[in-house]
Amino acid sequence: xxxxxxxxxxxxxxxxxxxxxxxxxxxxxxxxTTPDETLTKTINFFKKFKDLAALxxxxxxxxxxxxxxxxxxxxxxxxxxxxxNVNFLGTIKKSLDVPIYWTTDVNGSVYGEYINxxxxxxxxxxxxxxxxGTGVGAGIIINGQFVxxxxxxxxxxxxxxxxxxxxNFAGICPYHGDCLEGLVAxxxxxxxxxxxxxxxxxxxxxxxxxxxxxxxxxLQATLAFRPSKLIFGGGVVSETFLNKVRAEFENLLxxxxxxxxxxxxxxxxxxxxxxxxxxxxxxxxxxxLKKV
Amino acid sequence: xxxxxxxxxxxxxxxxxxxxxxxxxxxxxxxxTTPDETLTKTINFFKKFKDLAALxxxxxxxxxxxxxxxxxxxxxxxxxxxxxNVNFLGTIKKSLDVPIYWTTDVNGSVYGEYINxxxxxxxxxxxxxxxxGTGVGAGIIINGQFVxxxxxxxxxxxxxxxxxxxxNFAGICPYHGDCLEGLVAxxxxxxxxxxxxxxxxxxxxxxxxxxxxxxxxxLQATLAFRPSKLIFGGGVVSETFLNKVRAEFENLLxxxxxxxxxxxxxxxxxxxxxxxxxxxxxxxxxxxLKKV
Numbered sequence: 001x002x003x004x005x006x007x008x009x010x011x012x013x014x015x016x017x018x019x020x021x022x023x024x025x026x027x028x029x030x031x032x033t034t035p036d037e038t039l040t041k042t043i044n045f046f047k048k049f050k051d052l053a054a055l056x057x058x059x060x061x062x063x064x065x066x067x068x069x070x071x072x073x074x075x076x077x078x079x080x081x082x083x084x085n086v087n088f089l090g091t092i093k094k095s096l097d098v099p100i101y102w103t104t105d106v107n108g109s110v111y112g113e114y115i116n117x118x119x120x121x122x123x124x125x126x127x128x129x130x131x132x133g134t135g136v137g138a139g140i141i142i143n144g145q146f147v148x149x150x151x152x153x154x155x156x157x158x159x160x161x162x163x164x165x166x167x168n169f170a171g172i173c174p175y176h177g178d179c180l181e182g183l184v185a186x187x188x189x190x191x192x193x194x195x196x197x198x199x200x201x202x203x204x205x206x207x208x209x210x211x212x213x214x215x216x217x218x219l220q221a222t223l224a225f226r227p228s229k230l231i232f233g234g235g236v237v238s239e240t241f242l243n244k245v246r247a248e249f250e251n252l253l254x255x256x257x258x259x260x261x262x263x264x265x266x267x268x269x270x271x272x273x274x275x276x277x278x279x280x281x282x283x284x285x286x287x288x289l290k291k292v
Numbered sequence: 293x294x295x296x297x298x299x300x301x302x303x304x305x306x307x308x309x310x311x312x313x314x315x316x317x318x319x320x321x322x323x324x325t326t327p328d329e330t331l332t333k334t335i336n337f338f339k340k341f342k343d344l345a346a347l348x349x350x351x352x353x354x355x356x357x358x359x360x361x362x363x364x365x366x367x368x369x370x371x372x373x374x375x376x377n378v379n380f381l382g383t384i385k386k387s388l389d390v391p392i393y394w395t396t397d398v399n400g401s402v403y404g405e406y407i408n409x410x411x412x413x414x415x416x417x418x419x420x421x422x423x424x425g426t427g428v429g430a431g432i433i434i435n436g437q438f439v440x441x442x443x444x445x446x447x448x449x450x451x452x453x454x455x456x457x458x459x460n461f462a463g464i465c466p467y468h469g470d471c472l473e474g475l476v477a478x479x480x481x482x483x484x485x486x487x488x489x490x491x492x493x494x495x496x497x498x499x500x501x502x503x504x505x506x507x508x509x510x511l512q513a514t515l516a517f518r519p520s521k522l523i524f525g526g527g528v529v530s531e532t533f534l535n536k537v538r539a540e541f542e543n544l545l546x547x548x549x550x551x552x553x554x555x556x557x558x559x560x561x562x563x564x565x566x567x568x569x570x571x572x573x574x575x576x577x578x579x580x581l582k583k584v
Contacts, residue, residue, distance in 0.1 A: 068415075123360075125441060126441035126442075140516070142434055142435075142437075142439050142441065143434075143435070143437050143441070145434075145435050147434050147516075147517060147518070148517075148518045149417060149418035149434065149435070149517070149518055149519055149520055150418075150518045150519065150520055151518045151549065152518065153515060153516055153517070153518055154515040154518075154548065154549065155515055155516055157515055157548060158511065158512050158515055158516075159452060159453040159508050159511065159512070159544065160451060160452075160453060161451040161452060161453060161454065161470070162453065162454070175546050175547075175548045176544070176546060176548070178453070216451050219450065219451065220450050220451070220512060220516070221516075223445060223446040223447055223449055223450055224432070224439075224445055224447055224450075224512070224513075224516050224517075225439060225440075225441070225445070225516070226439070226440045226441055226442045226443045226444065226445055226446075227441055227442065228441055228442055252451065252468070254467050254468060255467075256446065256449060256467045256468070257443065257446065
């Protein structure tokens, strides 16, 4: 029996099949071009596996996750050209006759981290996973379940207290200007410094400004959800950067809530090589199979 | 059979017993003085009712809600003099031999509103209830359950984007200065204008500033939880004020998420006379009874 995973991003689709232990058996990376071409290639990858028993899709968005909606399974209004109002789940379902789970990319990631870490921590039943890359988003698990009743969370678009040395930067979010995504997503480096983030040394002051904002995101998630753990992934994040975030977070929190171990509480993903979403998808597909 | 409710506030305790329909049969308001005196009077009120079957306490805080903690049932580090490290639940339990539910004041309120509104809306299974009064706090229900794994939420202490006309106000939160509570709690009127809030007409610009901040709280709750409904209660809130909040909220959200009916989405409590917490307590006591 094989479990399938589609981690659908705006740049690439990571397709994989895995075994009962959620270990990858085969995988393929498909460039995100048109919906037609990309979804056809995706379907062809999975058709090779006669033993495919279930599949989970963790997609970029925004997507429709409300089961009662007629657009359930669609990518809705996305800035990604050609992909708005695309019936992603329906297209896959027509060609692959297995149970299919449908959720956001960040939900796939948070679920992978949750399942992986809960193996060694029986008390873990809540977690927030932020990705800070081209965009900013978060997946949230409370009491073992995803959060999001009227849709999925959009924690990338919260407002923040501005850093005193960053009052004049307008932010790059086309909807909100200086929301979290508008202030810390990867492309803000080009907007602020006219350089790629990877070319900006970690002692540049812009990283302190970024850390101040990301620490506010960590603070808000802490005060809103009181989760067991916050995980930060995505291209902008490194352990050195998270050290700055931890320091700002403790400064902002000012002892109001007791955090036992800050290095453990605010952490990079436990699954290496951006594998959290694939692992999460395997687990979600597996659980779907147990239900049907 | 009677159900008991303690809404324990920093100023007064509202004690009540209710019937199966969650209607109040008798009640008493007890001034919050010392823990000894207040809890003794509280116990004496409930001792009068031989038919008391279960009780729920919705308390001011911070409180310990983690069942595995040795301090479960305690008020922890509260600014309220004399009430830090008080074994509230344990003291009540010693004198009243019924099942007792223990939660925060705002959880009591959100539960009351949730149960009351769900009677007429089968799809309602998430809600955020903010109280804006002497302090600011929020109770949150997701998938029918309270949020808060490592403790209860503290949404009063998030950071916000400052209003351009309010850059120099330091805020009044002793822990965080200009967090939400520090910027919009009732006593900020004295701090900003040297007047009580009730004496500040609703066309004073300070209400626009307040609305800008409360709208950010609404925005954050929306993006974090995607709830069916946001309710705002507490002494600072009026329907006129909420109209300002709704306008600022729509401005900040900028159409990013579709909200069907803003007047229904952001609303004052459905239960009149500050009765949400008592109603919620009756429901929580009733459910506790069904479990034991």
